[in-house]
Amino acid sequence: MDAAPETAHRPFVGELLGRSDFAIIGEIVEPKSKVLDLGCGEGELLAWLAENKGVEGRGVELSPAKAQRAIARGVSVYQGDIDECLADYPDHAFDYVLLSQTLQETRQPLEVLRGMLRVGRHAVVAFPNFGHWSVRLSMLASGQAPKTRLFPYDWYDSPNIHFLTIEDFDALVRKEGWTVERCFYLSGRRRVTLFPNLTAEVAVYLVSGNRASPTIQES
Amino acid sequence: MIVETQLARFDSIALESGACLAPVEVAYQTYGSLNAAKSNAILILHAFSGDAHAAGIAHETGKPGWWDNMIGPGKAFDTDKYFMICSNVLGGCQGSTGPASINPETGCPYAMAFPVITIGDMVRLQKMLVDSLGITRLLAVAGGSMGGMQALEWAVTYPDHVVAAIPIATTARHSPQQIAFNEVGRQAIMADPDWSEGNYYSGKPPARGLAVARMVGHITYMSDESMREKFGRRLREKEKFGFDFSVDFEVESYLRYRGSQFVNRFDANSYLYISKAEDYFDLTQGSGSLADTFAGVKTRFLVISFSSDWLYPPYQSQDIVRVLRRRNQDVAYCELPSNYGHDAFLVDVAEQTDVVRGFLASTARERV
Numbered sequence: 091m092d093a094a095p096e097t098a099h100r101p102f103v104g105e106l107l108g109r110s111d112f113a114i115i116g117e118i119v120e121p122k123s124k125v126l127d128l129g130c131g132e133g134e135l136l137a138w139l140a141e142n143k144g145v146e147g148r149g150v151e152l153s154p155a156k157a158q159r160a161i162a163r164g165v166s167v168y169q170g171d172i173d174e175c176l177a178d179y180p181d182h183a184f185d186y187v188l189l190s191q192t193l194q195e196t197r198q199p200l201e202v203l204r205g206m207l208r209v210g211r212h213a214v215v216a217f218p219n220f221g222h223w224s225v226r227l228s229m230l231a232s233g234q235a236p237k238t239r240l241f242p243y244d245w246y247d248s249p250n251i252h253f254l255t256i257e258d259f260d261a262l263v264r265k266e267g268w269t270v271e272r273c274f275y276l277s278g279r280r281r282v283t284l285f286p287n288l289t290a291e292v293a294v295y296l297v298s299g300n301r302a303s304p305t306i307q308e309s
Numbered sequence: 310m311i312v313e314t315q316l317a318r319f320d321s322i323a324l325e326s327g328a329c330l331a332p333v334e335v336a337y338q339t340y341g342s343l344n345a346a347k348s349n350a351i352l353i354l355h356a357f358s359g360d361a362h363a364a365g366i367a368h369e370t371g372k373p374g375w376w377d378n379m380i381g382p383g384k385a386f387d388t389d390k391y392f393m394i395c396s397n398v399l400g401g402c403q404g405s406t407g408p409a410s411i412n413p414e415t416g417c418p419y420a421m422a423f424p425v426i427t428i429g430d431m432v433r434l435q436k437m438l439v440d441s442l443g444i445t446r447l448l449a450v451a452g453g454s455m456g457g458m459q460a461l462e463w464a465v466t467y468p469d470h471v472v473a474a475i476p477i478a479t480t481a482r483h484s485p486q487q488i489a490f491n492e493v494g495r496q497a498i499m500a501d502p503d504w505s506e507g508n509y510y511s512g513k514p515p516a517r518g519l520a521v522a523r524m525v526g527h528i529t530y531m532s533d534e535s536m537r538e539k540f541g542r543r544l545r546e547k548e549k550f551g552f553d554f555s556v557d558f559e560v561e562s563y564l565r566y567r568g569s570q571f572v573n574r575f576d577a578n579s580y581l582y583i584s585k586a587e588d589y590f591d592l593t594q595g596s597g598s599l600a601d602t603f604a605g606v607k608t609r610f611l612v613i614s615f616s617s618d619w620l621y622p623p624y625q626s627q628d629i630v631r632v633l634r635r636r637n638q639d640v641a642y643c644e645l646p647s648n649y650g651h652d653a654f655l656v657d658v659a660e661q662t663d664v665v666r667g668f669l670a671s672t673a674r675e676r677v
Contacts, residue, residue: 158643161643163671164674165671166639168630168642178634179637
């Protein structure tokens with residue numbers, strides 16, 4: 091398998107398993123840590139992290155077919171709903187809780203984010219940026235719900251039910267009092283720094299919560 | 310793969326009820342070979358009416374084992390990699406000590422003098438067998454239905470002796486509905502005059518009662534959909550209704566056939582004892598707290614349920630998994646899509662094969 095590409099300080103990020111956000115996640119997750127991957131698909135990233143970083147990984151996946159393939163890959167995956175299952179994990183059970191390009195598909199994104207920061211010491215959130223210029227232009231020019239390379243669906247069959255921009259996410263972080271430890275803005279495989287909310291297609295955030303008051307888990 | 314049943318004999322076993330059985334025998338088969346480190350042994354646990362003959366072709370009967378589609382070279386439980394063991398449960402009637410066995414005190418079959426046994430007793434006897442084979446730690450325990458109950462019991466009773474457990478289509482405690490169906494089966498047997506308070510071994514067995522019990526069982530093992538697919542309303546060897554009470558429908562014919570076949574291979578008293586063991590099964594020992602039950606258990610779990618299984622519905626598997634996740638234990642769970650109802654773990658094994666194979670491979674890797 092591919093080695094984790096050095097991405098943090100380069101203008102171009104590599105790809106891991108065909109995805110640039112995976113490349114960044116592959117780099118920021120510390121070796122030997124405990125990782126929960128929400129919406130883990132067929133478990134490719136967890137399998138890679140286990141093999142290359144000695145990570146102890148768990149996954150959650152809604153699709154039965156994908157969950158089966160992940161388990162067949164040897165990854166410990168729970169077939170279930172992200173919105174419902176997070177409450178069951180104890181506080182700080184994981185070093186990292188990953189949510190890669192799934193936040194916009196959850197029913198209660200804020201509850202999911204809070205849950206991630208309760209269950210994990212860090213949350214890694216990658217999401218497609220609805221503020222990208224192509225989305226804005228598409229809507230402005232067509233007057234219809236935007237359809238772009240990043241958001242290729244018609245409004246009626248999109249899995250995305252909560253759209254957010256980088257500005258939106260930053261505002262939420264401030265409001266909730268979370269800490270952004272690192273963030274990466276990507277356009278294709280290129281890192282962008284200038285006007286990220288216009289130029290970034292995908293943002294990857296490493297966030298930690300307000301550790302002072304973890305909620306008590308009922309057992 | 311031609312296989313033979315072997316017999317292990319132990320001086321005695323103390324039972325949960327306080328009674329003691331002496332001596333006690335256990336019938337078992339093994340497939341594949343034990344490695345030098347004795348680290349590749351997997352114990353297969355059979356369901357209600359199963360036996361030690363899980364795989365291969367029986368030397369005695371020429372018949373394939375009940376999980377031959379799952380166990381063998383290149384299959385989910387790959388006998389090229391793993392040493393597989395399967396034994397007949399305590400109280401059974403296919404080689405292990407049960408109510409049809411001879412009571413040494415009387416020289417006659419135990420019949421109803423046989424002590425009531427539990428899933429825990431079955432597991433304790435299996436542990437004695439595994440110990441006698443020189444295996445201190447099993448790579449995995451696996452089974453469906455009542456076999457799944459035994460797998461859970463193993464993980465809880467012998468946490469240091471089981472690396473991984475695969476409970477399939479099962480529950481941590483028998484539900485009122487499950488008890489109810491078992492009770493109908495028991496009443497059918499006991500209502501048959503041939504049952505004779507269990508003392509039928511020198512005469513006619515309660516074949517009609519046992520057949521009815523099995524018919525009820527088979528209904529609970531299928532699903533509405535699988536019965537519609539398999540039988541529909543088709544008539545059996547006739548064009549129109551007979552307007553009598555002979556067999557009209559295919560489904561009647563099937564149930565009668567399965568009932569009558571069962572009588573030839575199963576002892577009615579074993580039916581009573583084993584179904585009672587299922588009904589007594591509560592992994593929490595009545596405390597109701599699965600979380601406390603799993604304290605100290607480090608076993609890795611793969612829990613599998615089937616979408617159309619209404620006898621052991623997926624929620625019962627999810628209850629187990631939820632508690633394991635709350636304890637942050639290593640657990641994989643999937644609900645496999647199938648129309649076959651509870652029988653799915655025996656017959657609809659393509660996807661089950663994939664997940665079991667992958668889970669075992671990663672368990673074996675991590676163990677090293």
